[in-house]
Amino acid sequence: MSDHFTKGMARNIYYGGSVFFLLLFAALTLHTTREMPKTDHRENLTEAVARGKTVWEENNCIGCHTLIGEGAYYAPELGNVYFRRGAGNLIAFKAYLKAWMAAQPLGVPGRRQMPQFNLNEQQVDDLAEFLKFTAEVEVNNWPPNIEG
Numbered sequence: 001m002s003d004h005f006t007k008g009m010a011r012n013i014y015y016g017g018s019v020f021f022l023l024l025f026a027a028l029t030l031h032t033t034r035e036m037p038k039t040d041h042r043e044n045l046t047e048a049v050a051r052g053k054t055v056w057e058e059n060n061c062i063g064c065h066t067l068i069g070e071g072a073y074y075a076p077e078l079g080n081v082y083f084r085r086g087a088g089n090l091i092a093f094k095a096y097l098k099a100w101m102a103a104q105p106l107g108v109p110g111r112r113q114m115p116q117f118n119l120n121e122q123q124v125d126d127l128a129e130f131l132k133f134t135a136e137v138e139v140n141n142w143p144p145n146i147e148g
């Protein structure tokens with residue numbers, strides 16, 4: 001073997017490395033697309049969940065909150081709020097969310113405020129369905145603690 005680093009060696013590393021990582025990328029992409037349907041529970045995607053997502057987006061909830069870690073860090077993570085405040089029970093969670101949304105802003109001194117959105121009952125109901133759906137996506141137990 002030559003003790004010089006030749007152009008040919010550099011070229012082989014370049015092409016070999018490119019092919020290796022391209023194949024790795026393709027394999028991981030395939031793995032993700034195969035595994036996703038098992039973990040995201042897309043069978044639970046209903047009209048109500050879709051409507052709830054629209055309410056979520058139109059009111060920019062993500063401007064303050066995170067959802068499965070993505071979003072803004074002003075207010076609590078809501079990816080698991082269905083389990084945190086509804087204990088995994090849809091009726092209990094809907095009742096909680098209705099009361100919570102109606103009570104804003106709480107006006108407690110020294111505490112961050114959430115605005116009043118004046119949503120109607122249907123919109124809050126749909127939001128609850130959306131947050132339930134999000135909570136049931138399997139994300140390797142993220143966030144690690146129930147308080148978000």
Ligand code: HEC
Nearest residue numbers: 059060061063064075076081106111112113114115117127
């Ligand atoms: C301007 C920032 C802001 C926006 C926008 C906002 N929130 Fe909040 N939200 C807060 C803050 C701050 C808190 C924590 C308030 C507290 O603990 O008193 C909070 C708390 C919550 C909680 C209670 C979480 C818990 O763990 O108890 C829920 C549920 C919630 N928000 C839902 C929503 C929804 C749904 C939207 C969109 C319609 C939204 N928020 C938009 C600031 C915001």
